Amino acid sequence: MTNGDFIAIIRPVPDSIGDCELTHLDRTPIDLDRARSQHVEYASVLSSLGCRVIELPALHDHPDSVFVEDTMIVLDELAVMTRPGAPSRRDEVHSTAEVMETFRPLVSIEPPGRIDGGDVLRAGRTIFVGCSSRSDEVGLAQLREIIEPVGYNMVQVDVHGCLHLKTGATALDDSTILCNPAWLDTSAFTGFDLLEIDPDEPFSGNVAQVGSHLIADATWTGTNQRLEDDKRAIALVQLTELAKAEGSVTCSSILFPENP
Numbered sequence: 001m002t003n004g005d006f007i008a009i010i011r012p013v014p015d016s017i018g019d020c021e022l023t024h025l026d027r028t029p030i031d032l033d034r035a036r037s038q039h040v041e042y043a044s045v046l047s048s049l050g051c052r053v054i055e056l057p058a059l060h061d062h063p064d065s066v067f068v069e070d071t072m073i074v075l076d077e078l079a080v081m082t083r084p085g086a087p088s089r090r091d092e093v094h095s096t097a098e099v100m101e102t103f104r105p106l107v108s109i110e111p112p113g114r115i116d117g118g119d120v121l122r123a124g125r126t127i128f129v130g131c132s133s134r135s136d137e138v139g140l141a142q143l144r145e146i147i148e149p150v151g152y153n154m155v156q157v158d159v160h161g162c163l164h165l166k167t168g169a170t171a172l173d174d175s176t177i178l179c180n181p182a183w184l185d186t187s188a189f190t191g192f193d194l195l196e197i198d199p200d201e202p203f204s205g206n207v208a209q210v211g212s213h214l215i216a217d218a219t220w221t222g223t224n225q226r227l228e229d230d231k232r233a234i235a236l237v238q239l240t241e242l243a244k245a246e247g248s249v250t251c252s253s254i255l256f257p258e259n260p
């Protein structure tokens, strides 16, 4: 697959981002202009890697709406509209769904189930799903019933130290996981190769995969060096402002192959 086969759905940084949900971080002022210029640069990196970038309309009344990843789980066969764990985020899902239905058949997580896309990590035909403060057993059971019949193996991972599973672990390819072992029980990844982050950079376990390339936050020089030493092709972005809203690289887009 070439990178050009990928779609990246994004949404602009809303005026209200300063009122975002925060779970593990204290609130610090977000520079809106800088957040926007970093987000524009993020979009241009996606384009430079060959993604077709689709920008959804801004949702200024939804402070976390730039973090589109949490609204949708896209697999080869179908897409799952999530039911975000934070009630303030539930209405973000509808406008993402309007665009997604042109690419995949849509199914949805139903109340009272809760799942955020940030808790769903795909590596090949394995889907790791975090049970976190946002995603619960009811939501996970619904997801299992949706994805196992289409041939995915779902593995539950208990998440304690961070917001989402993908805050602490992301896939580098179909068989390798970048992870922060301080935040996750790595026994969930048995059978996969693990690359540990630089322990001085706990938030560096989140990278986005676009074909043979990775997008990584330039802030995390130690972990990025480990990725380079592992012969990974990396494109760097700066997301210091969205990081204050507990966001990172994957959360700001929904990335998927147009024709898997």
Ligand code: CIR
Pocket: 020, 021, 022, 023, 064, 067, 069, 070, 086, 089, 117, 118, 119, 163, 164, 167, 245, 246, 247, 248, 250, 251
């Ligand atoms: C939230 O708490 O929902 C947002 N402030 C951050 C969401 C980040 N999303 C992600 O990691 N997938």
